[in-house]
Amino acid sequence: DLVEVTTELTAQMLILGGLADTMEVGRAKVLTAWSSGAAHAEFMAMVQRQGGQWLESRAEYDALPHNVVTASSSGGVLDVDARRLARAVIHAGGGRHVETDGIDHATGVEFVVGVGQDVRKGDPIATVVGRTDRQVHTLIKGVEESVEIADVDGVQKMPMILDTWT
Secondary structure (H helix, E strand, O other): OHHHHHHHHHHHHHHHOOOOOOHHHHHHHHHHHHHHOHHHHHHHHHHHHOOOOHHHHHHHHHHOOEEEEEOOOOEEEEEEOHHHHHHHHHHHHHOOOOOOOOOOOOOEEEEOOOOOOEEOOOOEEEEEEOOOHHHHHHHHHHHHHHEEEEOOOOOOOOOOOOOOOO
8 A cells, every 4th residue: 555655656756856757657767766776775875864773773673572463353354443543553652642742663553454355363464563561452452443344245445546636
C-alpha cells in the first residue's frame, strides 16, 4: 500500500518538477531509483545530514521483542478501525496525547495483511513492538479490537488512490 501511494505521489512530483512528461515515465523513474539503491542511499544521506543514527537505531529496534498478533477467526479482513488502533498506539507511548508528551519511537504496529485479504484462524495479521509488557499488551489488544474479520465471500480491497487531480 505504501509503495503504491509513494510511487504515484513521487511520479506526480516528477511531472510537476519537469523531470517526467507522463505518469508512466514518472513511475518508471521511481521504480528505477528504488531498484538501483539510489533512493535508499539518498534517504540514508538525508538521515545523516540531520544528525540521525539510522544503523544504531535500527539495531536497538531489532533487538526488541517483536510479537505476532494472529487472526481470531477465518474469513476476510473487512475493516481496520484506524482511530481505535491509533488510540492504542498513543496509549502505548507511540504517539502523543498532548504536544508535550514524549514519543517512544520503538513502539508500534506493522500489519502483514490488509483489508480485502482472506485469513485463516491463527494466521499472522500484525507484529507489535514495545519496550514493556504493558506496551505490548496495549498494542496487541488494539490490533485485536481494530481488525474486523468476517466469514463472507467477495471481500474487496479498496483502491489506495481513488482519484487524482492534474
